[in-house]
Amino acid sequence: MTCEEFERVLPELGSNHSIEQEEHLKSCSACSDLVSDLNAISKQGRLLRASEEPSPWVWNSIEVALRQEGLIREQPGILRVHPARLSWKLRWLVPAAAAGLIFFGVLLHERGGIPAHEAKQESPVGVVTADLQAEGMPREDMQLLNSVAARTPSMRDAYEQNLRAVNAYIHDAEQSAHNDPNDEVAQQYLRNAYEQKAMVYEMALDRSLQ
Amino acid sequence: MIERAKQGNAEAFEALYNLHKRRVYSLCLRMTANTAAAEDLTQEAFLQLFRKIGTFRGESAFSTWLHRMAVNVVLMQLRKKGLPVVPLEENIETEEESPRKELGGDDPRLAGSIDRMQLQRSIESLPPGYRMIFLLHDVEGYEHNEIAEMVGCSIGNSKSQLHKARMKLREILKTSRAEKATKP
Numbered sequence: 001m002t003c004e005e006f007e008r009v010l011p012e013l014g015s016n017h018s019i020e021q022e023e024h025l026k027s028c029s030a031c032s033d034l035v036s037d038l039n040a041i042s043k044q045g046r047l048l049r050a051s052e053e054p055s056p057w058v059w060n061s062i063e064v065a066l067r068q069e070g071l072i073r074e075q076p077g078i079l080r081v082h083p084a085r086l087s088w089k090l091r092w093l094v095p096a097a098a099a100g101l102i103f104f105g106v107l108l109h110e111r112g113g114i115p116a117h118e119a120k121q122e123s124p125v126g127v128v129t130a131d132l133q134a135e136g137m138p139r140e141d142m143q144l145l146n147s148v149a150a151r152t153p154s155m156r157d158a159y160e161q162n163l164r165a166v167n168a169y170i171h172d173a174e175q176s177a178h179n180d181p182n183d184e185v186a187q188q189y190l191r192n193a194y195e196q197k198a199m200v201y202e203m204a205l206d207r208s209l210q
Numbered sequence: 211m212i213e214r215a216k217q218g219n220a221e222a223f224e225a226l227y228n229l230h231k232r233r234v235y236s237l238c239l240r241m242t243a244n245t246a247a248a249e250d251l252t253q254e255a256f257l258q259l260f261r262k263i264g265t266f267r268g269e270s271a272f273s274t275w276l277h278r279m280a281v282n283v284v285l286m287q288l289r290k291k292g293l294p295v296v297p298l299e300e301n302i303e304t305e306e307e308s309p310r311k312e313l314g315g316d317d318p319r320l321a322g323s324i325d326r327m328q329l330q331r332s333i334e335s336l337p338p339g340y341r342m343i344f345l346l347h348d349v350e351g352y353e354h355n356e357i358a359e360m361v362g363c364s365i366g367n368s369k370s371q372l373h374k375a376r377m378k379l380r381e382i383l384k385t386s387r388a389e390k391a392t393k394p
Contacts, residue, residue: 010373011369011370011372011373012369034380036320037320037380038373038376038377038380040320040324041320041324041329041348041376041379041380041383042348042376044324044326044329045329045333045344045348045349046348046349046351047326048236048240048326048329048330048333048349049233049236049349049350049351051232051236052232052235052236052239053231053232053235054231054235054248054249054252055249057249058231058235058249058252058253059224059227059228059231061253062223062227062253062256062257062260063220063223063224065257066220066223066257066260069261070218071218071223071260071261072218072219072220072223073217073218073219
């Protein structure tokens with residue numbers, strides 16, 4: 001057997017060699033070294049198996065997506081709580097739920113579904129309340145509220161509540177991320193918080209274009 | 211656990227994720243050599259799996275099914291970037307990719323002198339098609355029939371690609387060792 005013939009069958013070779021192949025390996029140091037090297041590479045490859053782990057935020061993102069898509073369905077009577085994350089989950093749900101209520105309210109208002117006697121008092125247009133200033137609400141948030149009040153006064157209070165909730169969420173998330181910049185979970189929740197705020201603005205601005 | 215996941219049990223999903231996350235992430239990481247990209251691909255692979263979990267009938271091992279999804283996700287990513295994936299025909303490879311034949315060479319053996327970091331770096335420099343087969347077979351331990359099913363090639367092609375991957379790695383490792391030896 002020649003070296004060319006041996007290398008041609010090498011891809012198919014397992015641990016069992018034919019007598020001819022064994023004889024060739026015994027007599028040819030080049031092919032013997034080649035087989036030895038390839039086996040060493042293969043063996044070393046095994047040691048690389050699954051040694052790294054993805055960051056915790058990967059699972060968090062998957063879980064959020066599964067819940068949003070309705071693929072996670074909690075069993076009745078079972079409350080699944082992660083104590084370390086409970087406050088985060090509740091805080092995350094607050095602005096999300098509030099945003100959902102705003103959207104629903106906007107739809108109802110658009111379709112004239114809100115009875116006149118249930119319509120909220122109109123808030124004064126262009127007035128920046130002393131309360132909001134004192135609470136440290138960002139100026140752009142107050143401008144947004146004034147804009148909402150000018151177009152759909154009945155929605156102003158709902159937007160104000162939602163902005164308060166999402167600002168509190170951002171504040172908490174920023175503090176945690178600041179305390180431990182390497183905490184991936186805190187970073188993800190901070191991203192979520194900003195996204196929630198962006199969603200509120202988007203809804204408010206979408207309305208202004210209609 | 212799979213049945214509970216099919217019913218939408220959150221803990222079952224998380225348990226399946228924890229059981230398989232390392233292998234999936236490891237594969238994605240070695241294919242992309244980028245942690246952010248690997249995490250995105252890992253997330254995508256598991257999401258696809260969980261969305262389709264209702265269709266799993268147990269024809270293959272769950273881990274094989276999952277890794278097939280992971281491989282598909284990685285391959286799609288490579289195709290998006292315009293990178294070559296496993297060639298279906300054995301002869302379709304560039305001159306640069308093809309390992310040199312070293313019959314009758316006089317180099318000392320690699321055995322006993324390959325370190326893990328060196329091998330990892332060498333794997334990263336393999337062409338994507340070779341890299342995928344090497345990772346699935348030699349690192350993750352899949353058999354050629356499973357690999358063939360995952361990547362959509364023949365068993366013979368899988369064996370041939372693996373051999374070429376190992377030959378290419380040998381070439382890279384020897385070159386790297388020779389370069390180190392000549393440095394002052």
